[in-house]
């Protein structure tokens with residue numbers, strides 16, 4: 001905590017507006033590992049997702065691929081546009097997949113952070129690798145984006161810190177062995193060594209909330225969805241990198 005207090009004294013006015021990917025803060029070796037499909041464990045999850053996408057549910061119902069033929073083409077770019085409003089509801093990719101699971105496959109929801117949902121999300125996001133993040137933040141999405149921004153800028157928790165304090169003000173500083181990045185969402189679901197697994201963006205957000213002793217919101221709930229839209233809006237134009245690797 002003392003260390004954080006010292007860091008905060010260093011927190012200058014928000015740094016330049018340019019948002020860079022969290023991958024820019026990885027060690028060169030880890031960055032090479034991330035780019036190497038045979039060495040990045042996230043790709044194992046992508047393969048699992050691809051397999052699940054083609055498989056009919058045991059209890060019956062259509063396989064995803066039954067309705068989404070040639071996903072390499074038909075779903076390429078889709079992930080880059082989430083979160084987005086679907087029938088007036090803000091949905092991220094996980095939510096959209098669950099919607100198809102329940103309404104079109106007629107199966108029980110996988111559940112947030114379940115291995116199945118993580119694998120499918122990682123697979124579909126990986127189909128957008130290299131394409132620029134392209135969420136809509138105007139029109140009906142605007143109020144959600146603004147709610148996300150307000151969350152990002154609000155001081156919270158026992159440490160009374162906003163997301164912005166760290167991810168705009170302390171970028172490049174070390175904190176508990178990590179280098180603080182701009183908090184870009186471009187690599188999620190990401191394989192994190194500390195988790196020994198792939199995890200969702202909302203899992204990462206819960207870790208940041210806990211880090212400042214603030215309320216941890218439910219993964220998939222409205223607070224983190226709005227925050228996800230704001231983060232995606234900040235990262236607009238950066239390439240999708242799922243599955244990223246993180247410490």
Ligand code: HEC
Pocket residue numbers: 021022023152161162163164165166167175178179180181182183184185187190204205208209211212227231246
């Ligand atoms: C006390 C400083 C601190 C605060 C406050 C904080 N974070 Fe973080 N955050 C970190 C650290 C450290 C990491 C891990 C290193 C990194 O990727 O930046 C991290 C990681 C992240 C990442 C993953 C970035 C990537 O490329 O993998 C996102 C997204 C993020 N934070 C968003 C937020 C949001 C949104 C909030 C506010 C709810 C927040 N953080 C509050 C320190 C903080």
Ligand code: HEC
Pocket residue numbers: 053062063064065066067068075078096097100101104105120124
């Ligand atoms: C019975 C047909 C059907 C099945 C089965 C199905 N989907 Fe869908 N899916 C659709 C239709 C139709 C849409 C788009 C229509 C809409 O707006 O609801 C859609 C939309 C989507 C989208 C949003 C695409 C975009 O461009 O934004 C994703 C992602 C998706 N489905 C993933 C899946 C996954 C993963 C599965 C398997 C768990 C699945 N779907 C199963 C019919 C299906």
